[in-house]
Amino acid sequence: MPRMTANDALTSALIEEMRRDSRVLMFGEGVATKRRDLLEEFGAARVRNTPLAEGIIAGTAAGAAATGLRPVIDLLFAPFLCYAMDEIVNSAGKLRYLSGGQFAFPMVVLAATGAGWGVGAQHNHNIEAWFAHSPGLKVAMPSTPADFKGLLKAAIRDDNPVLFFTDLALGFTEGDVTDEVVPLGQAAIRRNGRDVTLISYAKTVHTCLAAAEQLADRGISAEVLDLRTLKPLDEETVLASARRTGRVVVVHEASRMCGIGAEVAAIVAEKAFRDLRAPVLRLTGPDAPAPASFPLEQAFVPQPGQIVTTVRDLLGTRDVRDVELAGVPV
Amino acid sequence: MPRMTANDALTSALIEEMRRDSRVLMFGEGVATKRRDLLEEFGAARVRNTPLAEGIIAGTAAGAAATGLRPVIDLLFAPFLCYAMDEIVNSAGKLRYLSGGQFAFPMVVLAATGAGWGVGAQHNHNIEAWFAHSPGLKVAMPSTPADFKGLLKAAIRDDNPVLFFTDLALGFTEGDVTDEVVPLGQAAIRRNGRDVTLISYAKTVHTCLAAAEQLADRGISAEVLDLRTLKPLDEETVLASARRTGRVVVVHEASRMCGIGAEVAAIVAEKAFRDLRAPVLRLTGPDAPAPASFPLEQAFVPQPGQIVTTVRDLLGTRDVRDVELAGVPV
Amino acid sequence: MTPKQRIEALEQMLLIRAHEEAAVALQGAGKAGGTCTAVGQEASAVGVVMALTENDQILTNHRSIGHLLARGADPRRTMAEILGRQDGYCAGKSGSLHISARELGVVLTSTIVGGELGLATGVALSRKMLGQPGIVACFFGDGAACEGRFHESLNLAAVWELPVLYVCENNHWQAFVHRRETMLVESITAHAPAHGVESNAVDGNDVEAVHDAASAAIAHIRKTGRPYLLETVTYRLRGHYEPDDQSYVDPQELAHWRARDPILLLKRKLDGEGVLDAAGQQRMEQRVRRRIEEAVGFAEANPYPSLDALTTDVYA
Amino acid sequence: MTPKQRIEALEQMLLIRAHEEAAVALQGAGKAGGTCTAVGQEASAVGVVMALTENDQILTNHRSIGHLLARGADPRRTMAEILGRQDGYCAGKSGSLHISARELGVVLTSTIVGGELGLATGVALSRKMLGQPGIVACFFGDGAACEGRFHESLNLAAVWELPVLYVCENNHWQAFVHRRETMLVESITAHAPAHGVESNAVDGNDVEAVHDAASAAIAHIRKTGRPYLLETVTYRLRGHYEPDDQSYVDPQELAHWRARDPILLLKRKLDGEGVLDAAGQQRMEQRVRRRIEEAVGFAEANPYPSLDALTTDVYA
Ligand SMILES: Cc1ncc(C[n+]2csc(CCOP(=O)(O)OP(=O)(O)O)c2C)c(N)n1
Ligand SMILES: Cc1ncc(C[n+]2csc(CCOP(=O)(O)OP(=O)(O)O)c2C)c(N)n1
Ligand SMILES: [Mg+2]
C-alpha cells in the first residue's frame, strides 16, 4: 500500500479515472499548466486551461456532462463558486428534474477551502452546506489521502454532479492509499468509543481524533465518526453511533447556522431522541468571515482543547444549558 | 388601521422610507416600469431600470451602500440570485470584516420565491438558508402584510445587507397594516398553545395556523411561532416556547437538509434539551427541485393535514421513531 | 428558399402562432400558468431551424415554442407540458418555461436568462470531442446579451473553436425594459469582433432573409469549426408574459412592428408570387387550427403526473 | 510630466519595488503568507495614480501595493497588514490580498477576480448622486476582463453615465495561464466600442506615457461624465504569487520584458536627460530602502490583533 500525500492521492485518482474512461476530461484556470503530467499523458483536448471565468467553466461542464462527457473542473477556491452558482445549482442540479429525467450531469467540481494559508474569507469559506441544501447535487469532503483518492474516483463515476471540497490544510498530509473506490454516502468510524460520539468531516476529523486521545487519558471513551460524504448523508451510521453512546458533539470549521452540524443535530434529535443522554452540541467556526491574520485564522477553527472541554462538560452534568460553544477559543 | 395586500404593504414601506431618507434608492430589471408611482414621486435617479444582469445590479448596490447610499434592489426571483452570489456573499457580506470595519453595507435585496405560479425550480427555490449560513448578512421573510411593511422598513434602516424574501403566494393576501417598524430579529407568537410549538416563517405560518385550528378541534393546543427574521434568529423566543410546550415541529417550504428547520431543531436539541418531551420534528419541502405541474407544486409544500398527523403522532407516543416526514403528502 | 420551403415555412409559422394563441386562451381561462409567447418572432425561429440538419442540436430559453415546433415537436406534447401533464415532453415538470425534447435535439432549455449560453459551449464540446457531426444552435434574447455569461460563452467558444451558432433574437424588449435603456449600441453583433467571432444581423421578420443568413452562418461554422453570432432583429408583439397589457409599450413602435408581422409579410409575398394564394393560405390556416385544437384537447384530457413524480428524477 | 513629477514617479516606483521585494523576503522566511507582487508593473500604478486628484477614489485587487503606495499609503501599515498585524490598514484581517484604506480613498479592494469591477459602478453612482466631485479609478487585470462582470460593469457605467476610469493592467498573465490562451484579440480595448465606451491602450512600462494617457482619460471623464477604458500593456516580472518558479513562462518573453523593466527605463531617461544622475538615483534608492526596512521593522514589532477581533466588525 503506497504512502502518499492527499494532493498526490487526488492526482492519482484523476489519472486512473482518465485512463479508465476516455470520456473523463479536466479543465479549469491553470489546469493544463499545473498538471503537466496529465497534459502529457492525455493530451490537450482532455486537459485544458480556460479563460478566467468560473461561470462558463461550470456551464460548459454541465452542458458537456449532459451530452456524453464526464468533466472534472477545478474552480480553485470555494468562494469562487459564487460566480458559478447558476450553472451548478440551477442547471446541473435542476435540469434533470425539470426535463423529466431526460438528462444526467456526471460532473465533478473541485474546490479547496479551509484555514491554513492566511488568505482570508474570499479564498477560505466553507460553503459545503449550500450544496447539501440544494437538490440534485452530491457533496464529498475527504479527511484522509485514501479518501481523497477513493471518494474522487467514486465522484467521477457517479452520474450526478458532485461537489468535491478539499481542505487546504490536508493537502500535504500523508497516508496509505489503495486503488479502492470509496462509495459516496458512507461514513467511517475512525475510532470506536462508548461515552460520546464526535461527528466531523475533513480537517476537523483529525481534531476530533486528537481530542479523543486526550479524553482517553482522562478515562473518557470517544467515538469519532467521519462523514466523508455530506450529501447523501449516512444517517444510518450517524444514528447507530448516537444511539450507542447517547451523546453527540458535531465539529466542523464551517459556520454554525444551517451548517452540516445543524443537520446532523436535527437528525439525531429527531430519530435518536429516546437514546440521547445529553444535549446535542455543535462546535463550529464562528459566524464571521475567515480572517487572514494567522493567529485569528487558527482561532477560527475548532481546536482539540475545546472539544475536550465540551465533552467533559457534557459528561459531567446531564443538563448543560446555554453554554456558548462557538468556535472562539475558550 | 388600513387594510391592504402584502404587495401594497411592501410598496408603502418603500415609499415611506424613500420619503424619509433621500439616500434610499431602488433599482432592478423593470423597477422603473413596474413602479411608475415611485418613479413619478422620486424621479429617475432614485428609481431605475437596469440592464439584465443581476451580478452588476448587486455589485452596484454593494459599492453604493459602502459609499453613502442605501440601495434597495429587486432581483425578481430567488434563483436569479445565483448570478449575484459573489456580490452579496463575498463583497457585501465580507468586505466590512476584511477591511477591519472600514465599510458598512446598508442595502436590501428583494426576491420572491415559493409555490403558486407553476413556473418551476428556476423561479421557485427557497434558498434563504444559504444566506443565513453566510457571515455578515441578515435575512427576513415576512408572513403578513404588516410584516411585509414593517420588516422592510427595518431592513432599509439597517446598516447591514438584508436579504428580504417574499413568498409569492402571500402577495395578494390582505391584512391590517400600520406605520410600525418591525425590528429585525424578533419572532412573533401568532397563536398561544400548551401542547406543542409549531415554528415556521412566511407562507407556512398560515399552514401552521390552519393546522392549529384543526388540532384545537381535537383538544390539542398548538402554539404557532413565526420567525419573521431568519438571521439574526430569535433564539430566545424559540427556546422559551419550546421549553413551555416541550414539543417542537418546524415547518417550512425550503428543503430539509441544512435548512432553517435544521438550525431551529439543533438549537432546541442543545438548549432546551431537558425540557423536551418528544423528538424535534421537521416538515419541509422534499429534496427536489420545485416542479411546474400544479398538483405537484402544491404537493411540494407542507399542508395542514400533514402537520395535524405529525402532531398527533408526536403526542400519541413519546418515542415516534424513524417516521419519514418529508413534504410528500401522507 | 425554394417555393416548397417557403410554403412549409408559412405552415410552421402559422402553427407557432396558433399554438401561442391557444396558450394565451388557456392562460386567460385559468387553465395554464403564466407563459411567455413569441408572437411576432416566428420568422426568426423558423428561418434558423429550417437551416439546421437533423444532426444539429438546439438550446433555447423561456420563449421556446417556435424553436420546438419548427424542429418538429408534437404540439400535443408541448401543450401537455404547458398544462403540466404527464405526457408533456418533460412529464409536466417543466411547464412552459424550460421545455426540452432530447429526441428532437432540443437540449437543456433554461429559463434563467443566459442559462442556455452557459450550457451551449459544453454541448458543442461534446460534439467535437466525441466526433459527432453537427453544430449547436443557441437561441437567446437581447436581454441575455446583457448578462456577462454571453461574453464568457462567446469567448470560450472562440478560443476553443466550438461549433456554436449563437442566435440572438433581438425583439427590442427585456421583459418590461426596452433594449435602448440597457445598451448604447444598436446591434448585439457589435460585440462579436472583440471575441474573434464572425457575425451578421438580419431582418428577423423576413423568414427568407433569416434562412439565408442562418445557412451562410452554418456553412461558415461547418467549414471553420468556429462559432458565429447571428442577430435576428424582430419584435415581441405581445407582452412579456400572459397576461400583460403592454401599457408601457410605445404605441407607435408597436404599430410599426405590427405592420411588419412576419406572417403577414410572408403571406403577402407568397400570394404576390403566385406560390400560395389566399384560398390556399386559408386552407392551411384551417389545417393548422385543427391541429392545435386537437393538441389542446389532448393536453386537457391528459392526466397530471402522479404525486410520486414529485421526488423522481432528482438524481440519476 | 514635469521633471519634478518624473523624479517623484521614480521614487514611488522604487518604493513599490522595494516593498514587493521585502514582502517576497518575508514570505521566503516564512513570516508572511502567500502574496501577489506587481514587480514590473510599477509604471502603470504610478502613472495612473499620479494623474488622479485627492477627490478621486480607487478600487483595486489582489495586486494592489503599487496603487496603495502611489496613493500615499504608509508602508509601515501596508507591511503590517501583509503580516496580519493590528495596525495594518485593515487591522490584520485582510492580509495581503484585499487591502483597502478608506482614508486614502482606496475603497473596497476585492481579491475575487472581477470583484472590484462589480463594485466600482456603485462607488461611482454614490459620487454622482451625492454630488461629490471626483472620479473612480478601477484597477483590474487582463484576466478579470475574461469575467462576464467586466462587460456588465462597463455597460452599466456607459448606460448610467458613471465617472469610472477602468484601468486594465494587461500583464500578459492570468495566474498560470498566458493571456493568449484566453482570448483571440490582442487588446482589451477591443471590447470598449460595443459598450459605447471610449478607450485607449498605452505602453504600461513607460510611466510618462501612462500618466499622459491617464490624464487625457480623466479629462474626458470629467468633461463628459462617462466612463473610459484605459489599458496599460505591461508584464508580470515575477510569478503569480510567492513562491512561484515561473517554470511555465517562456524565457524569451521574460527576457524581453526584463529589458523593458519600467524602473530601468525611467532611470535611463532621467540620467540621459540630466534630471537625476546615477549618484542621485543611488541616494534615492538608499532612502527608499531605509523606509522599507523601517516599515518591516515596524510591522514585525507590531502585535497581532487580539483574539476577540475574530468576531468583531462582522456586522455594523
Ligand atoms: C437571470 C434571470 N433574470 C431575470 C429573469 C426574468 N426574465 C425572464 S425573461 C426576461 C427578459 C429576457 O429578455 P431577453 O433576453 O431579451 O429575451 P426575451 O424575453 O425578450 O425573448 C426576464 C428579465 C430570468 N428568467 N432570469
Ligand atoms: C473569481 C476568481 N477566480 C480565480 C481567482 C484566483 N486568481 C487570483 S489572481 C488570478 C489571476 C488574475 O489575472 P489578472 O486578472 O490578469 O490579474 P493579475 O494577477 O495578472 O494582475 C487568479 C486566477 C480569484 N482570486 N478569483
Ligand atoms: Mg428581448
Ligand SMILES: [Mg+2]
Ligand atoms: Mg494579468
